[in-house]
Amino acid sequence: MITILNDNFSQLNDFLHRKTFSKIFILVDENTHEYCLPVLLGNMERDLGFEILEIEAGEEMKNIQTANQLWEILTEMQADRKALIINLGGGVITDMGGFVASTYKRGIQFINIPTTLLSMCDASIGGKTGIDLIHYKNMVGTFAFPEQIFIYPKFLGTLPFKELRSGFAEMLKHGLIADKAHWNQLTQISKIDVEAVTPHIQTSMDIKQNVVEKDFHESNIRKTLNFGHTIGHAVESLCLQQGNPILHGEAVAMGMISEAHLAYLENLISEEDAKMIIENIQRYYPYLDISDFKDEDITALLLNDKKNVDSKINFSLLTEIGACNYDHQCSQKNILESLSFYRNLNNA
Numbered sequence: 362m363i364t365i366l367n368d369n370f371s372q373l374n375d376f377l378h379r380k381t382f383s384k385i386f387i388l389v390d391e392n393t394h395e396y397c398l399p400v401l402l403g404n405m406e407r408d409l410g411f412e413i414l415e416i417e418a419g420e421e422m423k424n425i426q427t428a429n430q431l432w433e434i435l436t437e438m439q440a441d442r443k444a445l446i447i448n449l450g451g452g453v454i455t456d457m458g459g460f461v462a463s464t465y466k467r468g469i470q471f472i473n474i475p476t477t478l479l480s481m482c483d484a485s486i487g488g489k490t491g492i493d494l495i496h497y498k499n500m501v502g503t504f505a506f507p508e509q510i511f512i513y514p515k516f517l518g519t520l521p522f523k524e525l526r527s528g529f530a531e532m533l534k535h536g537l538i539a540d541k542a543h544w545n546q547l548t549q550i551s552k553i554d555v556e557a558v559t560p561h562i563q564t565s566m567d568i569k570q571n572v573v574e575k576d577f578h579e580s581n582i583r584k585t586l587n588f589g590h591t592i593g594h595a596v597e598s599l600c601l602q603q604g605n606p607i608l609h610g611e612a613v614a615m616g617m618i619s620e621a622h623l624a625y626l627e628n629l630i631s632e633e634d635a636k637m638i639i640e641n642i643q644r645y646y647p648y649l650d651i652s653d654f655k656d657e658d659i660t661a662l663l664l665n666d667k668k669n670v671d672s673k674i675n676f677s678l679l680t681e682i683g684a685c686n687y688d689h690q691c692s693q694k695n696i697l698e699s700l701s702f703y704r705n706l707n708n709a
């Protein structure tokens with residue numbers, strides 16, 4: 362269940378009082394500790410005891426070493442099966458905290474309080490938890506629903522612009538795969554800022570939740586939420602491997618451009634639609650230099666995508682603006698052409 366919080370967080374206090382938790386752990390990173398924790402603690406009723414778990418910020422922390430440290434701390438603090446983890450942060454915190462909670466003592470309860478645009482509209486919803494393996498994105502994880510998701514849009518007030526823009530990419534994705542009107546409204550935004558994006562958060566959350574309700578375990582339609590991620594994740598992984606991480610939404614924006622062109626090459630959408638989608642995404646996102654990455658390096662990662670079966674690369678591609686297929690296999694020639702199309706945008 363998703364709740365938009367009042368300014369006094371009364372729904373959160375009600376939830377915490379209704380259920381009896383043996384201990385409450387609040388997972389934060391250094392930035393959500395500084396900017397969001399004081400707001401949460403200022404509104405949480407005093408009789409509720411808690412412990413703070415803090416990790417460094419960034420995708421590089423979403424790994425087994427961090428998970429292990431958190432499992433060890435929970436053990437040292439004698440967290441039992443009635444303990445609760447509150448994930449207060451962006452997608453790294455909700456993915457990591459959800460993973461740690463869903464595996465510790467075979468699963469304890471957790472709630473998500475997302476603090477980035479990306480985690481409000483996407484990562485905190487749907488129960489995909491996980492960590493990266495070496496540089497491979499989200500290779501180890503669980504499907505585990507949070508008990509509740511509490512949204513407080515005012516947290517966005519301290520979010521850096523690049524992070525806001527990163528989350529906007531997943532919102533654009535929601536419009537492209539499922540709701541043309543959402544896409545049309547988002548693309549009317551000339552400057553991404555909190556004021557412009559906030560009115561669209563609810564629609565974007567609803568799109569994600571609707572898809573997840575139909576297919577929690579990603580057997581079919583949930584794969585559409587992976588549009589832009591097949592190529593996007595490969596590029597994000599390579600950047601992570603180089604020690605030069607990019608933001609998830611920046612990778613998804615790049616992936617959506619390549620995959621929109623790929624959908625055109627595969628005769629799924631018209632050239633005109635592909636061009637319109639690509640030009641709009643380019644309005645918001647600077648060109649991402651992938652010239653260092655060889656086709657073989659990208660293809661090797663595509664071959665490990667989680668949607669693949671029998672060593673065949675399964676794409677989720679647009680069939681129109683507002684609709685997306687899945688399990689679509691493309692010719693190798695078209696995949697490589699979509700990458701070279703992206704590289705050439707630099708000179709266009």
Ligand SMILES: NC(=O)c1ccc[n+]([C@@H]2O[C@H](COP(=O)([O-])OP(=O)(O)OC[C@H]3O[C@@H](n4cnc5c(N)ncnc54)[C@H](O)[C@@H]3O)[C@@H](O)[C@H]2O)c1
Nearest residue numbers: 392396418451452453476477479483484489516519520609
């Ligand atoms: N599970 C899912 O369904 C799902 C969906 C999309 C993305 N993801 C994952 O989410 C991650 C990306 O999430 P993200 O973009 O939220 O990144 P993030 O968690 O790294 O947060 C981005 C940055 O903003 C800081 N921050 C967070 N809230 C803030 C605030 N209110 N004020 C100031 N700074 C703040 C963080 O400390 C961090 O430095 C990736 O690992 C991606 O794979 C998961």
Ligand SMILES: O=C(O)C(=O)C[C@@H](O)[C@H](O)[C@H](O)COP(=O)(O)O
Nearest residue numbers: 483487489498499583586587590667
């Ligand atoms: O919730 C989903 O399903 C998604 O695919 C949403 C994506 O935006 C998100 O990045 C997700 O973590 C990708 O999952 P993965 O299974 O490709 O790792």
Ligand SMILES: [Zn+2]
Nearest residue numbers: 531590609613
């Ligand atoms: Zn994503």
